[in-house]
Amino acid sequence: MSEPVIKCQSVYKIFGANAERMLKEANGNVDAKTFQDNGCIVGVNNASFEVSKGEMLVVMGLSGSGKSTLLRCISRLTDATGGKIFIEGQDLLNLNNKELIDLRRNKMGMVFQSFALLPHKTVLENIAFPLQIKGIKTEDSINKAMDMVKLVGLDGRENYFPRELSGGQQQRVGIARSLAVEPDIWFLDEPFSALDPLIRKEMQDEFLRLQEKLQKTIMFITHDFDEALKLADRIAIMKDGIIEQLDTPANIVLKPATEYVRKFTEEVPREKVLLIQDVMDEKTSSDIGDLKVSKDEIIENVAEKILTQEKTVAVTDSKNNVVGSINPAKIINTVFGGRKNNN
């Protein structure tokens, strides 16, 4: 496996006057309560993980869980108090100001919850802003920005000001701006949280379409568990600065590591999250019917087909080899059974 694009080793972020000294004294054993008593607030507590190229890591947590702080440590909008962060092998915390600006100008893009557009610039100028900051010629940057306008579907509105756009449109501008420099790493900080539910769904779909096309390495912050399940390759669930569990959506739903994670998963419609391969039997049984389903299908999409079968259904991989089987009872069990408090 190639080098991870983002690599965090025991990252701590502690706010307060003598945070560094306290962290040293704690000796890797940070307790939020004792820190609070001493006037420090723990934002991120011992976060270690890797994100590989083209992967989308969604960090999920409620407000105050430290997810945004973690993102700001990795984009170095704030300096981490302890630990190491590597971006493509470069030690982020040891970069000087110039190198950091270079990194941001070429490798990073970020989208913000409140859009954070510049009110005095038009859509086009906003999108061209990072390019012009980089020192690219006006004409080239405008051309590039125009491509971005088309990419996010805002053609015809490039000369509008942010104040004249709806929330969804403003966030499209924010997305276009973050993509203008063609970054490898894409940070999104609750990009859709400020939008109406309908627009939010539309933007999520749009986002998935873009990602399919662009294949960026992504860190996506959200407080919406459904959103996390829908978008993520892997999900990190945070609470009080600690990453409670970091796993694929299916594993989180099926095997919640802590009580806290389990509470989130309870209400999740499993058929929308789990793939056939997550629930199938590895061994093939004898009375297999004619129907074959792919192991990468989401249960919801094939449930009806399977449930109308009398017999067990064969499961195939992408090369159409049979790799397992699933019977209708298993589907019913997955959808309705196996939940606590669900009398």
Added chain:
Amino acid sequence: MEILKKYPKLFQWLFLLVVFFALCFAIDVPETYKFIRGQAEFIKDPNQSAFVFLGKEVRYYAFDVFWRLPPLLGWLPIWINDSLFFLMNDWMPMEFWNEDTQEYKTRPLVLQITRNLTAFMTFLIELIREILLGGLETIVAFTSWDWIDANPWAELPGLPWTIVAAGSAILAYKLGGKGLAIYALLSMTYISIFGQWKPSMQTLSFILVAAPLSFIFGLGLGVAAFKSKRVEKALYPILLVMQTMPQYAVLVPALVLFGVGDHAAVIITMIVAVPPMILLTLLGLRAVPPEVIEAGRMSGCNNWQLMSKVLIPTARRDILIGVNQVIMVCFSMAVISAFIGAKGLGFNLLLALNQLNIGLALEAGLCISLIAILLDKMSLAWANKQVDYFGNLNFFQRNKNSLFFGVVVIAGILLAYFGSIYFKDGYNYLFEVPHNKGISTAGFWNKGVDWIFDTFFVYIKAFNTWLIVDVLQPMRALYLRMPAIATLVLVVGAGYLIGGIRSALVVCGLTLFIALSPWWDRALVTTYMATFGVLVSCAIGFTVGTLCFQNKHSTNFMLNVCDIFQTFPSFVYLIPVMMLFGITDTSVLIAVIVYATIPATRYTIEGLRSVPAGLHDAATMSGVTKFQRLFKIEFPLAFPHMMLGLNQTIVFALFMVIIGAFIGTEDLGQYILKALSDKKGAGIGLTLGICVAFIGLIFDNLIRTWVGKRKKHLGID
């Protein structure tokens, strides 16, 4: 007793008052005490005591310390004065090259710096003045008088008034649309036709130099304070004191440093105008959402790009409101600095008031107000204007205003040329209507004043006498009757009850400074006048504000009236009151009341307005009557904001009381005015100014602390 148990605070306040009055009655007025009318430091009286500190001898009349504290800080003004003189005349003498005499000359460093500074200011003012009015000083500055004699054609011609008037109308149109353009054209034409062109342009040139310089410095310092906590902390006390420091008082030290004239006035104006600019810059930059800053950082901005391309443009509106404030301060200073010889409308106004020529004063005052309102509205329109996209317009559309102005310039020059043929002898009215050669209404106004005096003299006099004898004199006597210790106990006690030990210490320090200065009695008189003004103003302001709030149209109307009144430079208020009441304390107090009613009214309306609409609906649904709603919901919630209005009212009243010294009062202002004409006045003027500022700050601290607590209690912001 039940009530006392229910409101423990009430008991504490009552106790404080009891102690205060007990002290007042327990301490008798010493037999030797009298209100000293002359300046104590010049009286040599065997009854005086004296002490020597830092080599300065301070003489004073000693009383029981409970009655009046000895002026232990009496050396301070003398010391400031001597230090200033030392700095100016003896400190760090150095060799400087002198252009005129072509040789090195020894001069103290500070003197050289201030002289260079003033020379630079003078050059700037002359440059703009000569663009507007014509002249040859600027060209002389680059060449020499000999060169001018050899080339008699070399002179800046000055712009014909038609061009300036049309130009301002075009600018007004661009910023604020048709209405503002018409107003600009009319007021400029008025100024020209009524023969006030020259002084108006002198004032304008003064402002065109002072305002941009103040803007640059204010923005720079504001940015520095935003970036560095240390700078902010260093600036904070200065900003605080400057907010309540009467503008008058700054004149005196500046006089010593920079001499007399327009240049000194510009520098003083900057000292007064920069603090509000700093505050608004800071406010604006702080209000930029953190995510916008982060977006800028993530776009790869370095610090400079972040400031110039992200922060300042995003804070544009607040910064431009700062520009508006700067312009307003410049106007009020343009008048006040006439005291140190700044030319223009202010000087004419002062002269006319001195001669009691109310008509002339009114004309000058009207012109100042017209220009002030124009610039106020223009800068506000600029602040509220949204940026427009113009990339898709062609050259003519984009530059139509500039092109139109070009046409106007040519037309104006042609008109002036025809004028010079038509008005063969005497004055070319299409070029410049000379001072006092226009239409004048002064005679009319003077007759009007005479008529008012003849007709209403009896009533005015009766009112005047009643007010002075039955209200003001007793009130003044009461204030002077307070022993210093009682006042101190009252103020510190109030501080403790409102804001705890911290507040108590702050107000104690402020009060002690005044009590230990040689001017405690004068400060009491200032406070009494301000108190009277504030009481009446608040009564009027709160009532008018509440009444106007009942109706949407009257609310807007009243806010507009407040806007316009606030635009008038403070000095202008003295004209009508002198017209009606002559030179008495009544005049000063009425000016104070009129001036201080503005913030009282405005804050009342704004406070009532800030009550959330949801609460209105909730109240209506519980079936309250209009009165119940007003007293049970709106007043309690609006009260903190109204108290901030009280704070402003106090500051405004103090300012006006000090300016009232021009009419003749016996308070701190009178001494400031005296210090202006005193060679050794710098230290005295500054210390007096600080005393006035501290009176304001005592109230400011108490009110703000209370409002802060109350707002927290009510859960507002």
